[in-house]
Amino acid sequence: MGKLLAVTIIIIAIASAVPFILHTWEPPADISTHGGLIDEQMSDTMIEAGVSFLAAQILLGIFIWQFSKKPSDTGKVKTFPGGAKGLVIAAIVLVGVEVLALGAFGSKAWAAVYFTPPAPDAMPVQVQAGQFAFYFRYPGPDGKFGPIHPEMINEGNQNLFGLDPANDVESRDDIVTAEMAIPVNKEVHLLMHAKDVSHSFYVPALRIHQDFVPGLDLSVHFTATKVGQYEIVCSQLCGLGHYNMRAYLKVLSQQDFDDWLKKQQAAQ
Amino acid sequence: MATTLPPPKIEILPVPDRSGNGHVGGGQNLIPDVANLRVAQQYSPPASSSAIWVGIAAICMSFAAFTSALIVRQASNDWRHITLPSVLFLSTLLLLASSVTLEVARRRVASYMLGADSNIASPRLWLYLTLGLGLLFVAGQYMAWLQLRSQGLYLATNPNSSFFYVFTALHALHVLGGLAGLLRAIRKLGNATLRRSTLNATAIYWHFMGVLWIYLFLLLWLKI
């Protein structure tokens, strides 16, 4: 029985690792300028974690195989060579160094996303998350976002940001859309606003993931490097429609983007 | 690595025979054959003396959490400072006084148990006195709420009043617990089953209530 357990553990361990080794399931290909560091970090961690996972499981298996008691066994119990000290030191030194290294390199990737200010010429886009859709706002020719009047928000007539063009001049040329389009290779400064509860702005392909915090407007900035259509999904439980809260991100050439923006403006 | 110490010395104390039909005393409910407090002191086994400190630790933790909430909430722009009802200063004094009377009571009980004093009435009196002051304190808190209400400050009026009601109400609840403890001590004193550890624990808790109140009072009083 012990031998069987040993074999099972080892087989399961290896089988579990196979899909990762074969890259059966992969995150969407990275289309951001900062994502490289993150992917690197992920694969490094995968190697370290994978090795320690297999090592531990296989060692466990081997010892179970070897020392599960046979009826005839009347020998003495033996102690692991080096006793506990060796193991403890190994754990502290090896794992300590390993995790410190991971932490250090990891913070580089993190800093690349969060500790760099957006470029001054970054294109501002506002995203508002609400149950259960994202809506986006472009400042229009005047480059200014009109103020949001929560009491005026009305989805029935699509006044999604609670704009008051009658009184706010800045609001008149604001462009509100249900899908997000950005020009390729141009930095975007995304201003995040939550209409009701917590949501999250998760674009796997962009390697961007940030929660919306009601009452606290955050912002992230990124640059997309590949033309195409990607999905923005909500990853923070926000209610019954959470699973269906998404928008499409269109990365367009500058030309196409300008056309798109004109088209949207006409529709306002 | 396997620690095998030499067997410790065992001294056998006089034990009431417990092999009988099973009604045994001790611990929480020791009724000595002779209803005599001194016997109770001698025979009742030591109860847990750390428990009270463990409980206090838990209470501290809770109010630490509340405090952090208060500090976070104070940062928001809708925080209004409210002037505390004047009655609170009075009730604070009452609570401090009750701690003093309880200490006196404790000494009286001790001297009674040691036989120095054969009169059980005076310790009981001092305990009742503490009880009365405690009740007055709770009444004072209630009056404080009435005062706030008359100023139109309700639980949801603004964050500051919310915290005031939450803090005072929860503290008052804990004080009521302390009062129950006092009553229990008085009862046990009555039928000669009071153990000093019980009284001590009650006293420690009661003093802690005072300290906790001062802390909360300052927290609400001072602008942080």
Added chain:
Amino acid sequence: MTLKHICLAAAATLAVVTMTAAGPGSGTISGKITYEGTPAKQKPIDMSKEPSCAAKHPTPITTETVVTGPGNTLENVVVYISAGAPDEAAPSTTADFDQKGCQYVPHMLAFQVGQELKIANDDQTSHNIHPLAKINREWNKSQPPGTPPIIDKYDKAEMIHVKCNIHPWMSGTFAVLKNSHYAVSDKDGNFKLPNLPPGKYTVTAWHEPDQEMTQDVVISGGENKTVSFVFKLKPY
């Protein structure tokens, strides 16, 4: 029982019939709803969030807060007798409310207190129906595709705004009314309240979100009264 009694009975019956049923001598109120001023611009709805619905609208639909017709006519105005007519028991017919292509059909649904309301989902996606009732009981239920229709009824008269949170642009109105004398203006703004026994009535026209106009009308015998309402609309 004498002949006299029978005659009286017959007369009484006849009287009752003429009072209630659409017999001779019952009048009709009809008319046109128009507006003055500039109606709010109706914005196109981008359904890209829900591809299965977007596919059903080659040209994107617009919002329906103000639906106008040629000659400043106004659609989706509910016209009903707010006073003068007795409350009536609910009819056996159901009021049908469909969700087609992530849009409410009809946008404005008028029905009677106690009448059975039948909500169906023709889409390939889950909707949640959320009538924001204030007087009646508020509820909020999802309806996955292929599930049986939701059956409900309201026991108090109220204008109820209906929305779907999963598809925030979906917006409609339940007009729950006390009697059967109501109509919703068509795309030419026309409405017709037939079978009104003689009497003095208050006619109310209601347009979302909360615009209301009333007129008093007296019906004597089988006449046709024409009433028209003019709503003032603002661009914002």
Added chain:
Amino acid sequence: MHETSAAPAVVHGPPTTFLSKHVFSLDHKVIGLQYYTLALFAVVVGMVLSWLMRIHLGWTNAAIPGLQALSPNGAPGGVMTPEYYLQLMTMHATIMVFFVLTTAPFAAFGNYFLPIQVGAEDMPFPHFNMMSFWTTFTAFLILVTAFFVPDGPPLAGWTSYAPLSAIGKDAGPGQGTGQVIWAAALGVFCIGQLLGSLNFISTVLDMRTKGMTLSRLPVTCWAWFITSCMGLTAFAVLMPATILLILDHVAGTSFFVPSGLVLNDQLVPHSGGSTLLWQHLFWFFGHPEVYIAIIPGMGIVTHVLITNMRRPMLSMKAILYSMWALAFLSYMVYGHHMFVSGMNPFSSLVFSFPTLMITIPSTVVVLIWIGSLYGSKLRINTASLFALGFISMFVSGGVSGFFLAQPSIDIMLHATYFVVGHFHMVMGVAAMFGIFSGTYFWFPKMTGHMMNETIGRIHFWLTFIGTYCIFMPFHYLGWAGNVRRYAAFTDDFLKPLIPVHQFITIAALFTGAVQLLFLYNLIHSRFRGPAAPANPWEGTSLEWIMPSPPPWNNFGGKDPVVYHDADQYGVKTASGADYIMQNSPEQALATSEGD
């Protein structure tokens, strides 16, 4: 072998009536069994909920027979609505975390064996102990009533992030009454656990018998002691949070709800609250809670292993210190649940390092376990099988922590099935294996009957393989960016993953069904199992010196005297036995360790 000492603190007489014996019992053993029964019932409920969820995730628009009868609104025509899925999810998590993973390994086994193992006749405050159980039971009842209120249970998940959890019914079905019930249930639960922890701690500090020095305490006692220290601090923080949440609901206060929120085109009448405040309070409790669930399991497994390896751990000290380190660190790392929650990005880094540090004590424990296997005389029985399975699961669940501890990687994996896989393995399944191991190990003592070994082993094999089939694929899904808490997968990049979900569903249904074997074994053995000897596994700790099941006053009114720690295995004795019981004055002739 027994020796008497001073009279122990007799804390209550023998039970006289049925009520005082089985219902409102002061006896820690009965209370332990009550906790176990509650956990058993709760785990069945939680598992059925997970079945329904899994079926829905695999076949979203399939009608589940009978479900409509269970909830006409939640499943019209048997098809689960999105909100009902989330409501089941919330209840599954709450029931499992609080009423199974906290009650079974900690409250149930702890109540039963902690006083026995320290040589006490009972806990110092039996009335608190009884109240502790009945409060917990009440909390469970309160929680379950959420199923029967018009809008159903809350859908905000077991973390119940504000403001979704704080603004009432407008936020969605169940967010009104249901959410308040949820918060009330947790508040009450906290009271129960605080009373329990109070008893546990003072039992260890004050009720140890003669000779039971701290260094001689069995590892399980330490595990329960550490756990109760955490429980005392963690639940003391959760309770205030729930109180404030309830006030936001019923009293119109604004602790967690900020200004200017709009729901259904209407302004929410709150202002100034802080949404992150809830997350901080909750996770300050929530992360220690994870260790509250797992540390007793580690203790039980260590206890079971030394008994079945017939040798002490390489270093019990290393294990104990590691447990303390885990407990301590768990308070410094809670922020890693909030890396992308809008917390200051610097604090994310600050939190990430202690989080990574946690891998060190965890690794120490695992290495000590594995290293101690070397040269042991491992006895294979159901208990030890589950203990070994625990190690394997703990490793599998632990390594994924490498990823989640790093903010940069969290950008990709936060709120994905990778996280779900991680905590189900390390805290759910591992803790479960600890519970199973403890059950097979202590059942003879608790009931006086042996369990059926054959059924037990079949149960182990199917469960072991089954759980891996369920929870390993979760990691693959998360790696591919599969967001958690989705009622259906409609996104283009998620649709291809649905077959994986279907595989998981099948595995889950199978593994769940296997647990019926365990239930059968439990009930059948309880009545039909062969009589159990006092010390079936040749253990050394004090629970084995008393008859099975123990009498109401544990040691028959006499206190045992302790001469050794509980690690006296693999020794040479005059009697020829390879172990010395804690209460035996006998000394080992020569320890037979080393070659």
